[in-house]
Amino acid sequence: MISHVLPTYNRAPIAFEKGEGAWAIATDGSRYLDLGSGIAVNVLGHANPDLVAALTEQAGRIWHVSNLYQIPQQERLADLLVEHTFADTVFITNSGTEAAELAIKMVRKYWHDQGQDRTEILTFEGAFHGRSTGAIAAAGSEKMVKGFGPLMPGFRQLPWGDLDALEAAITDRTAAVMIEPVQGEGGIRPLSDADLQQIRALCDKHGALLVLDEVQCGMGRTGRLFAHEYAGITPDIMMVAKGIGGGFPLGAVLATEKAAAGMVAGTHGSTYGGNPLACAVGARVMEIVADDAFLAEVNRKAALFRQKLEGLVAAHPDVFECVRGQGLMLGLKCKAAPADLVKAGYAQHLLTVPAADNTLRLLPPLNITDEEIAEAVARLDRAAASLA
Ligand SMILES: *Cc1c(COP(=O)(O)O)cnc(C)c1O
Numbered sequence: 001m002i003s004h005v006l007p008t009y010n011r012a013p014i015a016f017e018k019g020e021g022a023w024a025i026a027t028d029g030s031r032y033l034d035l036g037s038g039i040a041v042n043v044l045g046h047a048n049p050d051l052v053a054a055l056t057e058q059a060g061r062i063w064h065v066s067n068l069y070q071i072p073q074q075e076r077l078a079d080l081l082v083e084h085t086f087a088d089t090v091f092i093t094n095s096g097t098e099a100a101e102l103a104i105k106m107v108r109k110y111w112h113d114q115g116q117d118r119t120e121i122l123t124f125e126g127a128f129h130g131r132s133t134g135a136i137a138a139a140g141s142e143k144m145v146k147g148f149g150p151l152m153p154g155f156r157q158l159p160w161g162d163l164d165a166l167e168a169a170i171t172d173r174t175a176a177v178m179i180e181p182v183q184g185e186g187g188i189r190p191l192s193d194a195d196l197q198q199i200r201a202l203c204d205k206h207g208a209l210l211v212l213d214e215v216q217c218g219m220g221r222t223g224r225l226f227a228h229e230y231a232g233i234t235p236d237i238m239m240v241a242k243g244i245g246g247g248f249p250l251g252a253v254l255a256t257e258k259a260a261a262g263m264v265a266g267t268h269g270s271t272y273g274g275n276p277l278a279c280a281v282g283a284r285v286m287e288i289v290a291d292d293a294f295l296a297e298v299n300r301k302a303a304l305f306r307q308k309l310e311g312l313v314a315a316h317p318d319v320f321e322c323v324r325g326q327g328l329m330l331g332l333k334c335k336a337a338p339a340d341l342v343k344a345g346y347a348q349h350l351l352t353v354p355a356a357d358n359t360l361r362l363l364p365p366l367n368i369t370d371e372e373i374a375e376a377v378a379r380l381d382r383a384a385a386s387l388a
Contacts, residue, residue: 012346019046022368024351032346033376035362036353040184040216040329043243043289045365050288051246051281058280065276067269073279077252080286084225086234087254091263092274092282096215096241097130099251102268103211103237104134106255107176108154109262110209118175119154121211126160126186126356127179129213129239138178161191163198170202176209176237177202181227184216187357188324188331196231209236209259215251216329219243220289220366223299223327230326243289243366248281289366298366301373302327305362308377316384321358328366331359332380344383350376 014032018025022045024034037043044051058073065071078090093099104121111118121138129135136144137152145151154175158165160183170177177199183189191199203210212235217227221243224230228238236259241251255263272278288294306323309330313320319341321333334341338352338360345352353361364376 012343014346021045021048022365022372030349032349032351033372033379034351035364035376036351037363037365038247039353039361040221040242040363041245042247043219043221043285043366044246045367046247048246048367051248051284054280054284055248055277058277061276063275063277064272066271067274071274071276071279073276073283074274077274077279077283077286080283080290081240081252081254084286084290085238085254086256087238088257089255089260091253091255091268091270092279093241093251093253093270094249094272094278095130095251096213096239097132097135098270098273099215099239099241099253100129100135100138100213101132102253103178103213103239104138104154105268106237106253106260106263107209107211109267110259111175113262118173118208120173121155121175122166122169122177122208123155123157124160124179124183125157126183126189127157127213128183128185129178129215160186160189161195163195163202166199166202170206170208172206174206174208176211178211178213180213180215180217181231182217182222182326182329184329184361185355187333187355187359188329188361189357190227190324190326191231193231196228197233200231200233200235203236211235211237211239213239215239215241217326219285220295220298221327221329221363222325223295223302225290225295227326244282244285245278246281246285248278250278250282252282294366298327301368301370302330304370305330305364305373305377308373309362309380312377312380312384315381316388319384319387324359325362328362328364328368330362331355332362334358334360340387341383344386345379347386348379348383350379350383352380 140157
C-alpha cells in the first residue's frame with residue numbers, strides 16, 4: 001500500500017523535533033551536528049533568536065496580503081537585495097524552482113519584446129534548477145526527466161565547464177546562458193573566476209543574457225554574499241532561494257532593469273510570493289548575512305574547516321579523493337558514491353548530504369563555531385574509519 005506521504009524520497013529513519021544553532025535534536029533526545037542545514041537553507045542555524053523574533057513579531061501583525069496591495073516588508077527585502085547586488089529590481093518567490101521558472105520566462109519575454117526569435121537557453125550537464133517541468137528540461141539529466149516527457153523545448157545542455165563547447169554553441173540566436181557558479185547537486189563543482197569571466201564575455205559578444213542560479217551557492221555560502229562576486233562580473237538575471245529565508249520558504253529573482261523590461265503588469269504573479277511573513281524573515285537574514293564582518297567570519301571559519309578537511313582526506317586516502325568548493329560550501333570527493341558515508345555519519349550523530357559525482361556535501365550553518373567545526377571533523381574521521 002502506498003504511504004500517505006507520496007513516497008518520492010528515500011528517507012533516513014530519523015525525525016527531529018527541535019534545533020539549536022548547528023544542532024538538530026531527534027525525537028529520542030539525541031543531538032545531531034548538522035552539516036546539511038536542510039540543504040544550505042538554515043544559514044543562521046536552527047531557531048536563531050533574531051529570526052524567531054522577526055517571524056513571531058510579524059506573525060502577530062499580519063501573515064498574508066495579496067500582491068493586489070502594497071507590501072512594505074516585500075519592498076524592504078527588495079531594497080536590501082538591490083542595495084547589495086547588481087540588481088535593479090526583484091520578484092519574490094516561495095522557492096528556487098519558482099525563481100527558475102520566472103528567470104526562464106523573463107529571458108523569453110526579453111527577446112520577444114525585442115522582436116527577435118531567440119529562444120534557446122544554454123545550460124550545463126550536472127545542473128540542478130528545480131523539479132518543475134521547465135526546470136527539469138533546463139537541467140536535462142536523464143534521472144530527472146525520464147518518464148516526464150514531452151520536455152519543454154528551448155534548452156541545450158553542454159558539458160560542465162567546457163568553454164570550448166560553449167563558444168561553439170553560442171550564437172547571435174542564443175537567448176541566454178544559465179549556470180550555477182558552483183554546482184550544488186552536481187557535486188560542489190565551482191567554476192573558476194576565469195571561466196565565469198569568459199562566460200560573461202561570450203554572452204556580451206553575442207548579446208545573450210547571463211542567468212546565474214545562486215539558489216544554493218548564494219547568501220554568503222561561499223564567503224561572499226553571492227558567489228559570482230569573486231569573478232568581478234555581474235549577471236543579467238539571478239535566482240536566489242534556500243539560504244535567503246533562513247528556513248522559511250522564500251526565493252527571489254533579481255534582474256537588471258534592461259533584462260526585466262518585458263515584465264510589465266500582468267505578465268507574472270504569485271499568490272504567496274512576497275508575503276509579509278516570509279519577507280520579514282528574509283529581510284532579517286539579509287541584514288545579518290550581507291554584513292562585511294559576518295562574511296569575514298565565514299571566510300575565517302571556512303579556511304579552518306578546509307585545513308582540517310585536507311588532513312582528513314590525507315588520513316583516509318581509500319575513502320576520500322579531495323576537498324573542493326568555496327567558503328562553507330564544501331565537498332568531499334569520495335572514491336565511491338557517498339551513501340555509506342552519509343549512513344556512517346548518522347551513526348556518529350552527524351548530518352551530511354550526498355551529491356552527484358561521488359561527493360559528500362558539507363553545508364554547515366554560516367555561524368557554526370570553531371569548536372563545532374573541530375567536532376564535525378572528529379565525527380567525519382570516525383565515520384570514515386568505520387567504513388574500512
Ligand atoms: C535547490 C535548488 C533549486 C530549487 O530550489 P527549490 O527551493 O527546491 O525549488 C534550484 N537551483 C539550485 C542550484 C538549487 O540548489
